[in-house]
């Protein structure tokens with residue numbers, strides 16, 4: 001993602017819950033899934049909603065960080081690998097495993113997890129065009145020059161009146 005995204009796409013908790021539930025509806029016909037692997041930290045929230053809706057109770061994490069400095073992507077760091085018991089599912093291919101993240105942007109994070117679980121089903125709530133080919137199921141696409149603002153990263157602040165020069 002470029003250091004200064006031109007467009008902002010702010011998402012409230014309510015909207016995120018609706019979108020994550022819409023993702024669960026789409027995934028309902030794509031399973032069954034034996035386990036969820038969520039890509040932390042962003043994948044934790046949609047994974048909780050999807051796990052509840054699809055009644056999946058076996059949840060694993062793969063911990064990857066790459067946006068160390070706000071909108072600048074750096075080196076991908078794997079802080080925790082997938083448990084070998086989960087990697088062994090589907091004869092070691094990841095078949096029957098659902099990988100969940102909040103979004104794909106460049107697709108680098110998802111591609112790295114795909115190498116670990118080649119036949120897993122990849123699902124994100126939001127997708128940008130560069131990352132879209134890496135995911136099997138998503139809910140909403142936004143343009144590449146949009147930054148998605150998640151509710152866990154935001155707080156309530158005063159908004160100046162539009163007439164005083166507030167930007168959209």
Ligand SMILES: O=P(O)(O)OC[C@H]1O[C@H](OP(=O)(O)OP(=O)(O)O)[C@H](O)[C@@H]1O
Nearest residue numbers: 040041042065066067105106107108109
């Ligand atoms: O498609 P990409 O360009 O690889 O970007 C997408 C990834 O970036 C964000 O994670 P981040 O590295 O910021 O860590 P976090 O989930 O802990 O916030 C987001 O949650 C995705 O996992």
Ligand SMILES: O=c1[nH]c(=O)c2nc[nH]c2[nH]1
Nearest residue numbers: 067105146147148149150
């Ligand atoms: O909060 C975020 N919003 C984004 O649009 C994005 N892209 C990569 N990582 C991201 N994190």
Ligand SMILES: [Mg+2]
Nearest residue numbers: 039040041042
């Ligand atoms: Mg993430």
